[in-house]
Amino acid sequence: MITAIETSGLTVRFGNFTAVGDVSLTVAAGTRHALIGPNGAGKTSLVHALTGAIPASSGTVCIGGEDVTHLSQAARVRHGLARTFQINQLFRGLTVLENVTLAIFERERKTRAFWRLAASDKAVIDEARSHLAFVHLDALADRPVHSLPYGAQRLIEIAIALATKPRVLVLDEPAAGVPAAQSESIFERIHALPRDLTLLFVEHDMGLVFRFAERITVLVGGQIMTEGTPAEISADDRVRQVYLGRRGHHAAA
Amino acid sequence: MAGIVSVIVDGIAYGMLLFLFSIGLSVTLGLMRFINLAHGAFAMFGGYVAVTLMNGYGVPFLLLLPVAFLATGLFGAVAEKLVIRHVYPMPELQQVLFSIGLAFAAGAVANIIFGPQQQPMLLPGWLAQRISVLGIDITGYRIFLIGAGLVAAAALIALFSYTLYGARVRAAVDSRRTAEGMGINVSLLFSLTFGLGAAFAGLGGALAVGFLGLDPTFPLKYLVIVLMVVAIGGPGSIAGSFIAAIFIGVIDALFKYFVPEIGGFVIYAVLVVMMVFFPKGLAGGRTA
């Protein structure tokens, strides 16, 4: 089985500060893999380096067996790697539908066409609606994004990422900034994602992590402290000390 | 040989003036993230203040300089407090539009009050004479300009590196919110800094009348070259601006001397090349 994500010695340095130090992470295809760690552990930097938003100082990144280390973020998206952002990065002035159709147009390389009407592409619009239906937002398709509540916007993040037809989806704190009731529904949608899609998600809420993750990597100070199944991680004292601490009672059995 | 040295000295003197013009813009850009395309208007203001005092009231040359410095600084600080600070949070397009409008308006006001012609300035005798340095004749004024530039640079570096004010500025550049949280009055800091930048530009303008001339097209004439100094030197970096200013001044002078037919616009070609290879400036955007 091809591994979906494989990094080898991935390092990110900002001047004298090492945000990510020699991380060798492997994520098998189709798994739901969680990345946890205390604040400042380097999780988001790792995600940026993985997706190509920032260049790695050293090390390699392979997606589906292909070395993408020297590819730009956009090129990695074409290789099937999509991400959602911790803080919404949406096209706020566009409608919900336009946010998703844009991703599809780019995927299909149809954005070269300046001589056709965007609205006339039924296939693209139908596909966009199906992605919106998946996140239960199809009724809001024609609303401008900035008018939607934050929780709905988080779901649009996911819809846009899905529209790029990724093989690997990296979710950076998908429920961040959303009240507990809504984060349930967001994760419910994540759980409903097709099994052939590999998921790597960064998350703070341990309840959600233990419910939805099949494998967990713990990042501390930019380095991998340990990896394992949810049961192993919740039993690990070091993890408890460094991260779970007072919140140990959240660990699922 | 003497010719080239003289040209280089001219270039250095020009660079010193450019430094004085640009330092305010560099700090403003680095600190307030405000693109002020009208910064040259402050230099022009200082120039006209100096000319009015000298030609209208017979004020001696050396006294003109601190007066131009203070007057422009005050004008800048007041403008900042009343109007300009409201433009800081606006997006780039609005900042560009506002500052272009300001540049046009300033030039127009100068034109209306003083007319479009060049302003004459009579340099005092002791500056106009030629002095022999290492066997080469250089006009005293060039040496004066170079001296003034060095003093200004030293003063600014000392100010930003060693004083409490400088520390506060550097803190605010790093993180405004943290600085405010520490009790630093950031908006006062901005006014002071803006005023300081304007003051140096005004000083430069006063000094420039006898070297570059003065007319209402001043703000736009030197806009590109001032922006170049800031972009190449790195916004917020005093040392960077200094080096970039000298570099550009000397290159400009050398090209005008050796290839006068194209000399004038080589400097723009230099700009384009530098921007392609060093998009973040030579100093990489650090503060002084």
Add this chain to the structure above:
Amino acid sequence: MNSVTSSVTSSVMRIGIGLPLFLVAVASYFLFPGQLGLIAHLFILAIFALSYDLLQGHAGVVSLGHAVFFGIGAYTTAILGRHGVSDPLVVLVLAFLVSGAVAGLLTRIVVVGNDLTRLLVTLGIGFLFFEAANKANWLTGGADGMPDFEVGRLFGLYAFDFMGKTAFWYTLAVLAVVYLFLLLVTSSPFGVALRGIRENVRRMHAIGAPVNRHLAVTYIMSGAIAGIAGALLAQTSRFASLDMLGFERSAEVMMMATLGGTGSIPGVVLGAATFGYLKDMLSVISPKYWHLGIGIVLMLSVFVLRSGIAGALAGLARRMERRA
């Protein structure tokens, strides 16, 4: 407002706003027979402003040197005219191609870098071309400009007459074509991508968009259309001059687009026409006060009426809708 789903309707709506404008333009031929030259000039300014707003209003890129392409269009026309190529439509196409080609050469340095870099580079390019044209007076006539080059008859039939009749219909036709073309482009997938770049360029990278390529295409398109505007001016005024390349003209086109309502195609047309008309009226009275006036208006424009004329009219329409 521009929902993709109802976009056929909305396209008709957008043309719909253009249709009354077009009719007003046509009517002006009969209403102001003594001003046809001026009106043709306003049409030309509208084309120029539309070309610029493709960059600024749709892609969100501010360029301080757009007059370069306007001037290249004008000088191409003049130089071709001096060398015997004078059929207006042929020259128009050639000017379009030359301006587009120059824009193509410049894309690498314009598209790169952050906003400050781009401001500086576009500013520098503007001054560079201005100085180059100034110095190369064997080609361009330098500061004196290029008068008296041949401009042939349109379709071999219609000479550019003193009254400006030919110029009027010619420039109006080109404006209509450019207007419709830009409506199409902004309603296309490419147009959506441009709006995406303007709204959130980070997100564009994250969906695999070739942002630099999109910007390059936009820059070339807008440069080529600006070249058309410059060629039209040279053809109708039979003159090409340095100010057509200069910074003031670059600043003016930015003002026209912004005052009209950046991002709104009919708004920009209105802005250009208004600006051009005011300039014609006021700057003759006193150029100094004209500069002071536009300086003040520009400074005010960032505080009031941010969305320009188009925004003000849209706001009015919304308020009237609510009352109804």
